[in-house]
Amino acid sequence: MEDIRLALIVIAPLIGAVASYVFGRVAPKLSGGIASAAVAVSLFNVVSLWQGLGAQESFSFILSSWLSFADVQLPLEIYFDKLSAVMCLVVTGVGLLIHLYSIGYMAEDESRPRFFAYLNLFIASMLILVLGKSLPVIFIGWEGVGLCSYLLIGFWYTNPDFASAGRKAFVMNRIGDLGFIVAMAILYHACGTLDVIALSNPKILARIPSDLGYIAGIALFLAATGKSAQLPLFTWLPDAMAGPTPVSALIHAATMVTAGIYLMARMFGVVGLDPLVPAIILWTALATSAVAALIAISQNDIKKVLAYSTVSQLGFMFLAVGVGAYSVALFHVVTHAFFKACLFMSAGSVIHGCHHEQDMRRMGGLARSMPLTCLSYGAATLAIAGIAPFAGYFSKHAILESLAHTPNIYLHSFSGVIGLAATAIAICTAFYMTRSFILTFMGSYRGEGHPHEAPMIMTAPVLLLAALSVAGGLVLNPVFFHYLEGPLPPVQEHASGGVIGFIFGSAPGLFGILAAYTLFVLVPTLKDQVRKVLWIGEKISAGKFFVDEILEVTVIAPVRALSVVVTQVLDRSVSLGSGEAIGGISRAVGELTCRATTGQVSTYVLWIFASAALLLYVFLPVR
Amino acid sequence: MNAPWPPISSLIIVPALGALGCLAPWFSAKFDKNARVCRLWAIAVSVFTLVILAAFAGAATATPGYVLGLEEVHPWIPSLGISFHLKLDGLSFAFTLLTAVVTLAVVAWPSRPATAGAGWYALLLVGEATVMGAFLATDLVLFYVFFEAMLLPVLGALALWGGAARLNAALKFLVYTMVGSALMFLSILYLGWHAQSMGHTLGGNFLFEITTLASLKMLTSSEQLALGLAFLLAFAIKIPMVPFHGWLPDTYREAPHGLAAFTAALLGKVGIYAIIRFMWPLFPDFMAQAGVYLAAAGAIAVVYGALVAMTQKDLRSLLAYSSVSHLGFCVLGVAGVSTMAMTGAVFQAVSHGIVTAALFLTVGVITDRQGARDFDRLGGLAKAVPVSAFFLMVFSVAAVALPLTSSFVGEFLILVGSWKLFPIWTGVAALGVVLGAVYTLTAYLKTMFGPLHPSDAIAGGDVRGSSALVLAALAGLVVALGVVPGGLLEVISPAVQVSSTSSLMADSSILQAFKR
Numbered sequence A: 001m002e003d004i005r006l007a008l009i010v011i012a013p014l015i016g017a018v019a020s021y022v023f024g025r026v027a028p029k030l031s032g033g034i035a036s037a038a039v040a041v042s043l044f045n046v047v048s049l050w051q052g053l054g055a056q057e058s059f060s061f062i063l064s065s066w067l068s069f070a071d072v073q074l075p076l077e078i079y080f081d082k083l084s085a086v087m088c089l090v091v092t093g094v095g096l097l098i099h100l101y102s103i104g105y106m107a108e109d110e111s112r113p114r115f116f117a118y119l120n121l122f123i124a125s126m127l128i129l130v131l132g133k134s135l136p137v138i139f140i141g142w143e144g145v146g147l148c149s150y151l152l153i154g155f156w157y158t159n160p161d162f163a164s165a166g167r168k169a170f171v172m173n174r175i176g177d178l179g180f181i182v183a184m185a186i187l188y189h190a191c192g193t194l195d196v197i198a199l200s201n202p203k204i205l206a207r208i209p210s211d212l213g214y215i216a217g218i219a220l221f222l223a224a225t226g227k228s229a230q231l232p233l234f235t236w237l238p239d240a241m242a243g244p245t246p247v248s249a250l251i252h253a254a255t256m257v258t259a260g261i262y263l264m265a266r267m268f269g270v271v272g273l274d275p276l277v278p279a280i281i282l283w284t285a286l287a288t289s290a291v292a293a294l295i296a297i298s299q300n301d302i303k304k305v306l307a308y309s310t311v312s313q314l315g316f317m318f319l320a321v322g323v324g325a326y327s328v329a330l331f332h333v334v335t336h337a338f339f340k341a342c343l344f345m346s347a348g349s350v351i352h353g354c355h356h357e358q359d360m361r362r363m364g365g366l367a368r369s370m371p372l373t374c375l376s377y378g379a380a381t382l383a384i385a386g387i388a389p390f391a392g393y394f395s396k397h398a399i400l401e402s403l404a405h406t407p408n409i410y411l412h413s414f415s416g417v418i419g420l421a422a423t424a425i426a427i428c429t430a431f432y433m434t435r436s437f438i439l440t441f442m443g444s445y446r447g448e449g450h451p452h453e454a455p456m457i458m459t460a461p462v463l464l465l466a467a468l469s470v471a472g473g474l475v476l477n478p479v480f481f482h483y484l485e486g487p488l489p490p491v492q493e494h495a496s497g498g499v500i501g502f503i504f505g506s507a508p509g510l511f512g513i514l515a516a517y518t519l520f521v522l523v524p525t526l527k528d529q530v531r532k533v534l535w536i537g538e539k540i541s542a543g544k545f546f547v548d549e550i551l552e553v554t555v556i557a558p559v560r561a562l563s564v565v566v567t568q569v570l571d572r573s574v575s576l577g578s579g580e581a582i583g584g585i586s587r588a589v590g591e592l593t594c595r596a597t598t599g600q601v602s603t604y605v606l607w608i609f610a611s612a613a614l615l616l617y618v619f620l621p622v623r
Numbered sequence B: 001m002n003a004p005w006p007p008i009s010s011l012i013i014v015p016a017l018g019a020l021g022c023l024a025p026w027f028s029a030k031f032d033k034n035a036r037v038c039r040l041w042a043i044a045v046s047v048f049t050l051v052i053l054a055a056f057a058g059a060a061t062a063t064p065g066y067v068l069g070l071e072e073v074h075p076w077i078p079s080l081g082i083s084f085h086l087k088l089d090g091l092s093f094a095f096t097l098l099t100a101v102v103t104l105a106v107v108a109w110p111s112r113p114a115t116a117g118a119g120w121y122a123l124l125l126v127g128e129a130t131v132m133g134a135f136l137a138t139d140l141v142l143f144y145v146f147f148e149a150m151l152l153p154v155l156g157a158l159a160l161w162g163g164a165a166r167l168n169a170a171l172k173f174l175v176y177t178m179v180g181s182a183l184m185f186l187s188i189l190y191l192g193w194h195a196q197s198m199g200h201t202l203g204g205n206f207l208f209e210i211t212t213l214a215s216l217k218m219l220t221s222s223e224q225l226a227l228g229l230a231f232l233l234a235f236a237i238k239i240p241m242v243p244f245h246g247w248l249p250d251t252y253r254e255a256p257h258g259l260a261a262f263t264a265a266l267l268g269k270v271g272i273y274a275i276i277r278f279m280w281p282l283f284p285d286f287m288a289q290a291g292v293y294l295a296a297a298g299a300i301a302v303v304y305g306a307l308v309a310m311t312q313k314d315l316r317s318l319l320a321y322s323s324v325s326h327l328g329f330c331v332l333g334v335a336g337v338s339t340m341a342m343t344g345a346v347f348q349a350v351s352h353g354i355v356t357a358a359l360f361l362t363v364g365v366i367t368d369r370q371g372a373r374d375f376d377r378l379g380g381l382a383k384a385v386p387v388s389a390f391f392l393m394v395f396s397v398a399a400v401a402l403p404l405t406s407s408f409v410g411e412f413l414i415l416v417g418s419w420k421l422f423p424i425w426t427g428v429a430a431l432g433v434v435l436g437a438v439y440t441l442t443a444y445l446k447t448m449f450g451p452l453h454p455s456d457a458i459a460g461g462d463v464r465g466s467s468a469l470v471l472a473a474l475a476g477l478v479v480a481l482g483v484v485p486g487g488l489l490e491v492i493s494p495a496v497q498v499s500s501t502s503s504l505m506a507d508s509s510i511l512q513a514f515k516r
Helices: A004-026 A028-052 A082-105 A112-131 A135-153 A160-191 A210-227 A236-242 A245-254 A256-266 A276-297 A302-322 A326-353 A371-385 A391-404 A412-441 A456-483 A498-522 A524-533 A535-542 A544-596 A601-619 B010-022 B031-062 B090-108 B118-136 B140-149 B151-161 B166-197 B210-216 B221-238 B247-254 B257-282 B284-311 B315-334 B339-370 B386-399 B406-419 B423-448 B465-483 B486-500 B508-515
Strands: A059-064 A076-080 B069-077 B082-089
Touching (some): A004 A076, A028 A082, A082 A245, A082 A326, A112 A135, A112 A256, A135 A210, A135 A256, A160 B406, A236 A245, A236 A302, A245 A256, A256 A302, A276 A302, A276 A535, A302 A326, A326 A391, A371 A498, A391 A498, A498 A524, A535 A544, B010 B118, B031 B090, B031 B118, B118 B151, B140 B151, B140 B257, B151 B257, B166 B247, B221 B284, B247 B257, B386 B465
Antiparallel strands (some): B069 B082
């Protein structure tokens, strides 16, 4: 059923983007308010449609006929079902809080209008992404969020490093987009449609030849690795921390980077077509998650810790995708949006309060000067560590449980190993998050100046997100999986286990927290001994597993060399060759004309007569 | 056959007369001031041309289900069977629309070469008239005349107002294209003679009308091979396809901004157009066999152009090679019988024309201001020239084919449409998606971001006034075509379908008309 509210969800932030810039140019203070209001309008419409979902299965709206012509049917159609509803609620809900927070965070920046215009543009793109009825429409949002991410990472563009980080993000995402395009090409020719609903219909999926099915699945996953920062395309995300911190919270933690998981869930029919694809996804996710968690341990920049943590948590979500537990992955998307946005915004308050200091070695003891921020960060840390009954516990626990029973033939003999590895990563997560909490908020202040608590406009949204990080899981856990059983395949019910289950389930998190507390607070001398033993590990972790360097050597340098060779050898010879050829031709023509230009009148007369005769022959109908 | 009103030939005659008007004595009496008046005259002429074209489209879209297909025939050299035969179908419409839009943008652009007066506008309007002719002619000889004639205004303007090495560039350009078209001309003569020898004539003599020639299906496969290669060489140089692009960097580097925009936007498109209009109907067997090589050539051009563009430091050269890359997509699109890909190729040609013209103009503002075109002497300009920075971002985003810009529509249809026929070459071409982002964003980064480069020669300011208007109009067009491309696609697709499958369903009605 057509519903104008659906169109408004997307259009409101688009209008907001223009309005917040135009009015912001006149009065910069207005821009944040306008942008937030636009997102609020979106949120209102999302909630209103969500309420209507009980009465009907879905809503849709055609914004433009777009790529429809002749027998090609690819309209710009948006579509609202339970899966879109969940994503839209996260995007607009968390998005609104971050918009409000940004009013405080960006209060002193003179380019605020530009900032809020980009932010609103991002919300609009992200909403198109999650509302797209067909793959090309999703691709509009997909590329749109990529553009906004690029623009916002390089927001302070006079710093060439920041601008380069933006370019890196865009290019790495584009490598993934290659997969998206290839998948669309395969699916269009095999199924005759790119409609996502049709592409979850087994009858239509059966048209895909088996040798193309897994290519389509892998191509889609390639797209997801770019956007959702998985190996080997994750290194752009830590660099993306160059952007303003609210951007890191909104785009590079809560929403955009989860687009890959959303894509996998939307296209679960294609992804699961060949069991090889989920297996590849799972191993990639496990490796990414482990690598990122290990890197996070040695980071000193508070935002870098959170960035690697995001990569690692995204890996956790892909673990669930790999075993076919799509709604579990989505659940972690939601809880992660709560606690990671909260963590980033708290970190933003810390950076704001410490006069743009991001190095945790020059922080410490902030619990006293920034109690509210400390409270939020602490709550979110417990959530991400997976301590019951905080939000992260439920989603993380569900992922660990789903790993145990997978029907995938490539995986089920490894389920023990996978489960152990995932548990180890969970311990690791609790460890590095506790470390960051201790370095930032405990002990004594090691920086300069006087840190101060953030203003209300910043603390209020953070506290709200902290509350969600505390209670969100408890509230959603009983209903979430069942809710998504329409658009997504059902998952196995798991026993909650009561209080004892809570304690056992929290054990990895508690262990990580205790370990960190022991090393950094109780027995600091032990830390040095551990470092001595694990010095190689520390080198690798601090070197970020040398992923950037490996990519440089294996991909970037060869491409650059190739481009130089093509230019210097091939193109130069084309240019030189053409010069030679032209010289030769000109000379030949010159000689001919010289010979013709004899200077003898009789020759010219002969030419004239010959030409005249030819013309006469041609023009007179002699025959 | 209903003669349309206004006649199709008005699309050629109006700019041609407009060019004559530019040469009228009142424009050249006093130099600079009158040149400005002349610009207004040229704008009026090109707006008028655009309005005529819009009238055709309006008439066509008024009737649902109507397929645009207007023709106009005048006898020209009846004893040779050469007629002044024009046809405006969806294919021609797309390209003539591009021509009208780009010409308007270039004549409306406020800056012209420093020493140029009314002659600048006269040459541009002659350029419009001849390019229009090439896109409308269905008589091969007439097409050939326009195909050659459109070089003259470009060469003239290049030689008169180009950069330091302008004469070299002009010579190179001239020789290249002459070589290409010489063989094509011989092939055209052969076709006419061959038709006559088979007893198919126009008024008792040779026959050069494309639809009839194609419907005769008189060529053996070896004839198709020989003639097809001759035609292909001409178009490969004109587009240009790798490795026939030797003329391109020199020409684009030396041409004044407006001329570079005009040339880059329009001239190469004649090659794309001609492959669909002439080669597919005339040499269907050859095209069917050569398709995979053509696809390979297109895909290689995409990657080759992008790789070379990555090493360029001169913004103009970078744009030149990016054109090679983007036109590679078009070549891929016309390589196979896929209505989707071929429609995409035409759309991409139109889109690339608009985007590349806008890029040449915008870059012109920046490089004029800084007195430099090298990255090493640019940088951090986003603060200094925010409006230019905005437009450069919009057109860069369009150049990398982000969805909701016109380029995406073209690239998407080409890649998806070609996949079934040439999966490998389509995959290779898709690499352009990544490489294009690399060189485009690098160019933007080096020009606009980072610390401001202290420049010694700052002449002129930001984009403003009528130049902002021109860029805004082009940007609007790029977005409009990106959001609602359906209308233009509907116009294009039936025409390319007829062209690419005419070997299967020869239009015998036109043949009948000639026999009468």
